Amino acid sequence: MAEVVTWTSGGAIVGRFEVTRRGFLTGGLALAGTAVLGATVGAGTAWAFDGPPITDCAGWGARPNSAVVPIWNQRPVKILVHHTATPNVTDYSQGAAFALARSIQNFHMDTRGWLDTGQHFTISRGGDVMEGRHRSLEVLRIGQRQVEGAHCTGQNIVSVGIENEGTYIDTDPTDALWTSLRTTCAYICSQYGIAPTELYGHRDFKNTACPGDRLYGMLPRLRREVAGLLGKNVEGGATQKASWPLLRPGDVGVDVQAAQYLLRDHGMTEVVPHGRYDAATADAVVAFEQATGAEDVGMLGGETWPVLARTVRSSERSEAGKAVETLAARRNAESVPDVVTRPDWQRLLGTGGSPADTSVDPVGPPR
Ligand SMILES: [Zn+2]
Helix, strand or coil, X not given: CCEEEEEEECCEEEEEEEECCCXXXXXXXXXXXXXXXXXXXXXXXXXXXXXXXXXXHHHHCCCCXXXXXXXXXXXXXXXXXXXXXXXXXXXXXXXXXXXXXXXXXXXXXXXXXXXXXXXXEEECCCCCEEECCCCHHHHHHHCCCEECXXXXXXXXXXXXXXXXXXXXXXXXXXXXXXXXXXXXXXXXXXXXXXXXXXXXXXXXXXXXXXXXXXXXXXXXXXXXXXXXXXXCCCCHHHHXXXXXXXECXXXXXXXXXXXXXXXXXXXXXXXXXXXXXXXXXXXXXXXHHHHCCCCCCCCECCCCHHHHCCXXXXXXXXXXXXXXXXXXXXXXCCCCCCEECHHHHHHHXXXXXXXXXXXXXXXXXXX
């Protein structure tokens, strides 16, 4: 059940593969110069999807990695979307894209001290898709193993990390970037058999604004469009995954007040539950994050909420019980179960999944 596929570059055949039903590639690749590969793998096979052209590390002029890239004998099970938090440049050229890839690698190796670029793939605002960490592309083409990344602690051996150039707090990505992001995600999903609903933002797992409020808000659309590219049906609700609100200094409201009760519940009784994310609240959040080994940035996001929002009896006379009461009062039409667990907290906070699920839980051992 194999077919032969050839890969071309500049009109010359540079590779020849046998493609099995699962998209498993065998064969050799004779590359010279810039290695921009089209992803025309296995037309007519069960999982086939033509991904975008992806430029490998040699193609954008990467430095060698400083140590061996660890590769795990398992498939990733999800994709994490990031933004680079760099300026929203208007130079959409490939040269600018390659320069971005080099600057990220320099930053990760020279400042962070990592062995190579942290993420597996990078997409420029012009829509160029590039390999990030060495071997990520080669391993993706085969679709069996996982390059260990350095893009999200706890997720680096179970997820593929994609950095999208720009800052998407209050601006949408360019059409070119969006188009490349969805085709890249669809290709990764098809190579590894990842469900198109298993696309997440960095903030689902860490206390960070990444990938920005706007791009994060586009993830249900991304899941839907990736499913469409793969010819899969996903019910509308399935694209809305359970998550947590991201609270930041300056925020005001019932979610903040609930968080303040929960901080008090964990012994931080100096926090006043007035619903304003003031300096004292930020200090308490940082202290709580430090005590629990989380990123201590003073924001309250997907890493710290699950630790803070403990299982509680709704009738419990405790600060956590008051948090439940506060949230339930806002959503007065909804009943509160006797025992409030993680999906209930998410529903009360307005970030529940539909249907309710707990699949944002990290998979595998934290690293
Ligand atoms: Zn990120």
